[in-house]
Amino acid sequence: MVPRTRALLLTAVALALVAPAAAAPPPEPVCDACGDTFERHAEYHGVDVTVDRSTATVTVAENGTATWVVRNDLAPSPAVDRLRSNATLLTEATRTALRNADFVAANVSADGVLTMTFRRPDFAERGVGGTLRSGEFTRSFGYRNLDGLGADRLVVVAPEGTRVAASVPGSTVSDDGVRMTLTDFDRGGFVTFVPESATLGFLLSWLSIAAVVGPVVVQNALLGVALPAAVVAVLVVGAGRLLPELDGVLGAIRARPGRSLLLAGVAGVGLSFAGRVLSVFGTGLPVLFGVSVTAVGLGAVLVGTGPVRWTYGRALAVAVLGAAVAAVAVAAGSVLFYGRVPWFGLGPRLALLTAVFAFLPAGFALRRGQRRLGVATAAAGVVLALGATTPLVDTYQVFGLGFRVVLALGDALWLAALGVPLLVVGAALAGSGT
Known part of the structure; x- marks a missing residue:
């Protein structure tokens, strides 16, 4: 099972690196004869x-x-x-x-x-x-x-x-x-x-617009939000079945959760700098840096505070705080790597931090045997993140339906690749009684 998991993660990373951005035609004014x-x-x-x-x-x-x-x-x-x-x-x-x-x-x-x-x-x-x-x-x-x-x-x-x-x-x-x-x-x-x-001209106008926008909203919601959330939910179910086989790893993390997070964060920061040198990850580079820096910070806090009695609510609170801190760290990483914050390409990805950090309480719930809660937590994070960034009312699409499905699957795998380490950490904290 482990080789398959590694192959899945490598596929996710590859899709994130090679998936092209939706190119738009050259801009033109409303009246191009003027x-x-x-x-x-x-x-x-x-x-x-x-x-x-x-x-x-x-x-x-x-x-x-x-x-x-x-x-x-x-x-x-x-x-x-x-x-x-x-x-x-x-x-x-x-x-x-x-x-x-x-x-x-x-x-x-x-x-x-x-x-x-x-x-x-x-x-x-x-x-x-x-x-x-x-x-x-x-x-x-x-x-x-x-x-x-x-x-x-x-x-x-x-x-x-x-x-x-x-x-x-x-x-x-x-x-x-x-x-x-x-x-x-x-x-x-x-x-x-x-x-x-x-008499009800405003209502006729609204219904006329809704007639064309409504189906588009449904299609965009299904492809841009529901499909990635469903894929993530399936992956989380699979991860839940793998967790019992990782008792050794979970035990090591459980014994020193702060140190484990700290080391993982340091490794991520190092990978970020390596990615900058090798010119890989694209606009995902500041995201990787931001998540890694946040892991370093959370790890340092856990090392300093000592044993904590973890509950699902506390894990959820740490995830919310982590997403907020990571957003600031992502912006700082953009300035560090690129000298500026490229909001056009990076801005929408900040919301995706909600989905990434949702894997922490999801892993906690899975390890406690609350499978539905764990799957629902991860899926809800994806829905919140993609729902905030997907242009639901936009009927202007460069890519066809088939390629949009591929892009949706790529989004799901990319989020899962970033979220799996946090899911493992959450599962490890669930086994801690202190």
């Missing part, structure tokens, strides 16, 4: 223009088709004169300016205003009770990574006979509900249009 983005697009076609101001009006039809009218005020230049006098060049430089839209027309006025018209047939779709729902301002539909508005002002006009119900955060809606105006874009959201006569 402002600076259009300047770069035009330059690609050999037209060097400068946009002084950019506005866009999006008029939505009853069938969900949207007509985009983009107006770019161009600074005077020979390129502007070329566009005005050369219809072929104008069409070539503008027809693909707005992604996923059909080009309709373009012209340049005498005062240098470039007006482009596009049509996007899938801007909005039918929702509940005659409602129209648009995900244009979210990552929910299409392979888009939205970054900024692009225009100085963007106005969305509701279909005839409807009004805006749900709007983008930061936008303003006219008193009659017909127009939604954006001058900035920081956080996306769904936009819904409900019939003007609808």
Whole structure:
């Protein structure tokens, strides 16, 4: 059984090292035919223009088709004169300016205003009770990574006979509900249009959004939270069956729990520095360092306090305290190894410390014969940790279903690999009567 356990741990470490991060497409503004983005697009076609101001009006039809009218005020230049006098060049430089839209027309006025018209047939779709729902301002539909508005002002006009119900955060809606105006874009959201006569328009809007978000939340919760928790629960059950075969090891730890934790922590710190030299573990390196430093600290406290009468409640309290201390140590390790705290890659992993330290009381309960409590403790730690870091309402996924399952299994094995030493320590403390 021991060789199999070692193979499992090696597999977990390997998955943690080689699992790729979810790559996103290049960022683009909501209106990529506006402002600076259009300047770069035009330059690609050999037209060097400068946009002084950019506005866009999006008029939505009853069938969900949207007509985009983009107006770019161009600074005077020979390129502007070329566009005005050369219809072929104008069409070539503008027809693909707005992604996923059909080009309709373009012209340049005498005062240098470039007006482009596009049509996007899938801007909005039918929702509940005659409602129209648009995900244009979210990552929910299409392979888009939205970054900024692009225009100085963007106005969305509701279909005839409807009004805006749900709007983008930061936008303003006219008193009659017909127009939604954006001058900035920081956080996306769904936009819904409900019939003007609808008494419970807010409810229809909410139901229309829930209809598309609800199944996504369930899928993300199952793949991102429930599946890793179930895998960890199975691994903990297997670990519980192995514990009686480790009485010799548990006895040694039980006799000197403080010293054992201290030595394990020192070994982990040494492994962290070795990982930095060898450039392995990636953003998991500060996590390993933080957990190891916390083990050193807890071990030193136990050595100083002497024998302790352990209970499940005390083991749980030590786990909570350990997770908090480890979070600080992880941040310190990031500064030590990288000179900064890379919150984008490291931040979500701090919450995973909850799952790692939950293995301590889980091991305690297992050794006391409380198998259900032990499994529930470990699984609850995973649910709390992954529930706090998994974007449950995000329908934007780079990877397919199969690979997401592989990633979920990798998360579970990675957490188990870090948590097994704490599970063994918890089991050893359970055999202590003092």
